[in-house]
Amino acid sequence: MINSSPIHHILFPENWPAYTLLDSGHGRKLEAFGPYRFIRPEAQALWAPFLDDSEWSHVDGIFASDRSDDNDEASDGRGRWQLSPALPESWEMSYEDLRFVAQPTPFRHLGFFPEQSPHWLWTADQIKAFRSRHQRAPRLLNLFAYSGLASLHAAQAGAEVTHLDASKKAVAQAFENRDLSALSDAPIRFITDDASRFVEREIRRGRHYDGIMLDPPKYGRGPKGEVWRLEEHLPDLLAGCRALLSDTPLLFIATIYAIRTSTSAVQSAVGDALAGMGGILQAGELAIREEREAGRAIGQALYVRWSGHETS
Ligand SMILES: C[S@@+](CC[C@H](N)C(=O)[O-])C[C@H]1O[C@@H](n2cnc3c(N)ncnc32)[C@H](O)[C@@H]1O
Known part of the structure; x- marks a missing residue:
């Protein structure tokens, strides 16, 4: 349960x-x-x-x-x-030991999503706990990985990361951020592919990952024009991800910015996909808050995350 x-x-x-x-x-x-x-x-x-x-x-x-x-x-x-x-x-910014590029993009953001940083910290705690339990690096798969800050932070924390995005430009940005962060030798595999196709292929190859994170947009396209529609394709992708989890599963994070869904609905979808695995499922919002005392909070995305073990 x-x-x-x-x-x-x-x-x-x-x-x-x-x-x-x-x-x-x-x-x-x-x-x-x-x-x-x-x-x-x-x-x-x-x-x-x-x-x-x-x-x-x-x-x-x-x-x-x-x-x-x-x-x-x-x-x-x-x-x-x-x-x-x-x-x-563009200009350089930092978060902990990460260094990366900020620049205004046509999609209204600046090349990264600050509200996602709580996931990076949580993932780092999970990675450290896994390493001391299993005496090896966990293997993580980051789908829709964009400019790579989650991948880079996880690699810094001691994971082996497979970073996938459909956009060559996004992967090039992740490369640049990797080099700025002095992580050129880190165990990160960068892949330009369609997320659903890649997951299907990895299942056929018998590959497994200890952790999977995904941040799918509402609508997107793979490199060969494959269409991604969240409402249509998320259930199969979640089932595929479940099939890719190793027999030492560590974590699973889904972050969704699409507005016409709710935390409860995504919690149910991920809960169904991971049924029978035990562990703990948390859900909520990634938010930002005005800097002054009692500043107002604004939710930016919803998330559901699962852990095989409690770390804190
Ligand atoms: C920017 S992130 C998502 C951020 C946030 N969830 C949002 O919607 O604003 C979305 C990433 O998914 C990638 N993407 C879109 N369709 C894809 C697909 N079919 N397979 C893999 N990556 C895809 C895009 O290239 C982009 O880098």
Whole structure:
């Protein structure tokens, strides 16, 4: 039996001085990424801003979403940046021992997702516990792995990582981040492929992983035009991932940004896929919080994560 917690945990990035949610309100958020400030749309900011207008008027970039695309599943949050001429095309940021590139992308984000850092810390704890239990590195599979911060953090913590994304550009970004983080010799296998195809192939090859993490978008395409639709393809992918788990399973993390689903629904889907494995299933939101005391919280994604063993 899986012990499925009825409590939904809200996780926040911690000890990350280079990233700050400064304020939010009137459908926008004001954030600092390193020395630069940005305003991005935030539909959940259903309140008035706390800081003065003057704080909101000195920014390096503003993202305006393309409303005409809002119902287009392939638009993926597209819009336009208005950027200050003084802003460099990209700049370096850090989190713990990671070094990586920040840059405004057409998808409204800056090349990484700070709200995911609680998963990196949790995964690192799990990896360390696994290494002392089994005297070897756990093998992790990171699907839809994008610019690679979860892969790099896990490798730093002592895992062997297979990092997969459909986009050559995303994998190139992950390479650059690996080199910036001085992890060029780390045991990370980078693969450009369609997530579902790769999982099917790995099952046929009889491969297994001790941990799997996935961050699927609502809609995406594999390198050969394979279509990914969350609602349609998630059940098979979860079943495939289950088949790939080793007989020393360590962890499983699914993070979902798609809005028309709920934590409870994804918890049920992952719970079904992992039925009979024992362990502990947690679910909740990845959120960010305004920096001042009693700052307001904004959920960014929902997650479900499973662990074969309790570490804390
Ligand atoms: C940016 S991350 C997801 C972040 C967040 N979940 C979101 O929706 O904003 C999505 C990644 O999935 C990759 N991707 C999309 N379709 C894919 C597929 N069929 N197979 C593997 N990776 C895919 C994209 O290249 C991208 O790097």
